[in-house]
Amino acid sequence: MKKSKLFRMVYGLGIALIVSLIAALGGQNAMAQEIPNGDGDLLWERPLNGRTVNDAKFHPINGNIIAAVNHEIWEIDPKDGHTIRVFEGSGQSEIKYFQISNDGKYLVSGGAEKWIIIWDYQTGTILKILDNIKQIPVYNSIGIYPDSKSFVYFSFEIINNTQYSYVKGSFNIYNFEQNKIIKTVETPSQISYNKAVDAMQLSIDGKLFAIGFRNREYGVFKDFTMELWDAETLTKIQDLGNFKVGDFRDIQFSNDNQYIGYGFSPGLILYKKNNEQYNKYPVVTYPISFSIDAFCFSINNKLFLNTFKEDINYDATYIINLNNLDSIYKYPHCGYPILRTNTNNELFTIGFDTIVGVKIQFYSNKWYEVSVQNPIEIKIGITKTTYTNNSIQLTTKGIDIIKTLLITDTLGKKIYVQNDITVINNSTEIPHFLSSGNYLLKIVSNGKEYTSKFIVTR
Missing domain, CATH: 2.60.40.1930 (Macroglobulin (MG2) domain)
Incomplete structure (x- = not known):
């Protein structure tokens, strides 16, 4: 029996509506939306449907996006934004940050349940949970050494006595092959003065740690200090300064280790290497600045991207020329709390709008190609x-x-x-x-x- 033209039209519209609803509802395997914008910057975006990305990295071997999405580790295809897989064992605790070894074999994550988790990338499963840790910082406190044989992390516990409480903390180096901690160095932990890591970052060559400390005297907050440590001996080699208001949000080295950036609320401090010392770079200013939420350096170390709140509701990401600190241009309503670039200078970040809320976004490298043109050429x-x-x-x-x-x-x-x-x-x-x-x-x-x-x- 032949169906009428009207029936076929209604049936087709119904199927299209169902497909649209499925796409709108999303889910882990939903394809990202292709964005045919005139400039071609935004390649795709994908709503998270109430989820949050706490950290993200590009895999050093295959270039896939690895993301800490609430309690789960996702592997995302950068071509179209779909989820390739969710690591087994995800859901143990909310994952706040993680690092990937240079050989791509290991992930090491820190979570809200005060656990350090070691993951096997190939199988997507948990190798070991270091659950005998008292506490770990809210922001990144893990660094995997470039040889992919060991990693360092900071942990601490709060000691209470009759009058004051103080922090007892330590740096710990863990060897993957030996499956144990091979070195521990304690930070000052007296009642009169003690310090704990708020955030830290290992340099690209694995020789230095840039650390942000929160310091207390007799149980009362004193200040934040920025310090440079030797990553092998775990000893301090340079004081970089201090401040009293805000907290650390992000710490990054440039790819050539010539720059260190400390992002905090409210501001950003850059240091540039001169011989063997790092000196403070000119202050970076913005039209309106509430806090620096995320930043990163370009592969060629000539630019950096940073995100701050333009108003109470929205973030914007600015592309900054490191030579003169001029703003080249910006991406509105994106950047918090993730900014990551890959070897192709493509940009992975977080966006927001009032309709779908938080969404992951992937931009082309046009920002880089336009920005680094040399007029002489x-x-x-x-x-x-x-x-x-x-x-x-x-x-x-x-x-x-x-x-x-x-x-x-x-x-x-x-x-x-x-x-x-x-x-x-x-x-x-x-x-x-x-x-x-x-x-x-x-x-x-x-x-x-x-x-x-x-x-x-x-």
């Missing part, structure tokens, strides 16, 4: 684009006439068009009011198209 094209005093200042090379100039937002929406512009002394100024945000500028000259990205901050 450009023979014909755009060498610089800036925006000041409600005007676009465009510097070009080898261009006399611009046939068409087009400005779009990052979603490809047309903002402004102007034709037949004469370039004088390689410079052009286009008066036009633009709101805060990222913009893509395209020009056509002699039948060829050139593009540039710029940011407007008000």
